[in-house]
Amino acid sequence: MKKRNGSESSPWVLLLFCLSMCAVLAAVMLAVGKMKTANNGNEADADGGTETETEAETVSKDVTGSGTQTGDPCVREGEFLLLVNRYSILPEDFSVSLADIGRGHKVDERIYGDTEAMLRDMRAAGLSPVVCSSYRTEEKQQKLYEAEVGGYLAKGYSRAEAEAEAAGWVAAPGTSEHQTGLALDIVDESYQLLDRGQEATPVQRWLSENAYKYGFILRYPNGKSELTGVNYEPWHYRYVGKEAAREIYDSGVCLEEYLGRAK
Numbered sequence: 209m210k211k212r213n214g215s216e217s218s219p220w221v222l223l224l225f226c227l228s229m230c231a232v233l234a235a236v237m238l239a240v241g242k243m244k245t246a247n248n249g250n251e252a253d254a255d256g257g258t259e260t261e262t263e264a265e266t267v268s269k270d271v272t273g274s275g276t277q278t279g280d281p282c283v284r285e286g287e288f289l290l291l292v293n294r295y296s297i298l299p300e301d302f303s304v305s306l307a308d309i310g311r312g313h314k315v316d317e318r319i320y321g322d323t324e325a326m327l328r329d330m331r332a333a334g335l336s337p338v339v340c341s342s343y344r345t346e347e348k349q350q351k352l353y354e355a356e357v358g359g360y361l362a363k364g365y366s367r368a369e370a371e372a373e374a375a376g377w378v379a380a381p382g383t384s385e386h387q388t389g390l391a392l393d394i395v396d397e398s399y400q401l402l403d404r405g406q407e408a409t410p411v412q413r414w415l416s417e418n419a420y421k422y423g424f425i426l427r428y429p430n431g432k433s434e435l436t437g438v439n440y441e442p443w444h445y446r447y448v449g450k451e452a453a454r455e456i457y458d459s460g461v462c463l464e465e466y467l468g469r470a471k
């Protein structure tokens with residue numbers, strides 16, 4: 209009987225043991241579950257933190273120093289991100305303080321240091337860059353534009369067609385980056401035609417690889433004309449500040465895309 213009783217009681221012991229093990233297991237699983245939730249929470253925080261950091265970075269990009277060689281710690285990166293194109297016209301009261309870079313050419317005085325450094329380093333590398341266009345007044349832009357339109361009119365285009373064609377090469381007054389003092393047309397002394405052949409010159413090859421280090425971007429890249437509204441111009445470089453220039457160079461976007469203003 210004892211033996212039987214013993215054998216009768218053992219299932220109860222086993223059951224109790226199982227129940228207690230289940231309770232322990234449940235407690236452990238609950239604890240793990242809580243930890244997991246906590247971890248997820250941390251991940252969410254981390255993501256949020258990263259986003260916040262990204263936002264902070266984006267904001268700081270607009271408000272911190274640009275690292276230009278102007279020596280002015282108050283210069284803000286965002287100040288060089290002015291968008292000027294056929295949809296984004298310069299305000300009528302736009303004004304700029306200019307600095308002379310020689311041979312009758314002028315740029316926004318805030319980019320003088322970087323412009324000079326870039327041209328100096330190119331010459332030191334044995335190249336012969338020639339600045340063929342820089343700051344332009346509204347009047348000068350008007351004359352260039354009218355001359356371009358006139359060329360198409362002479363070919364039999366209607367006024368509207370001529371203006372549309374001309375705008376691909378010479379921006380209408382108020383829509384040219386050259387009026388900002390932030391743009392330069394640079395060609396190679398050995399080849400000064402403003403055509404696609406320019407891209408193969410030593411000067412353009414150097415610029416396409418190095419201009420961003422000085423805060424300049426190739427403003428009208430090949431394949432982006434639909435977005436920029438301007439035909440491919442391997443010679444037209446635009447100052448945007450070193451940080452933005454590096455990001456644009458790395459990502460291969462045009463300024464309209466970079467600013468989220470592509471039409």
Ligand SMILES: [Zn+2]
Binds near residue numbers: 386391393443445
């Ligand atoms: Zn230009």
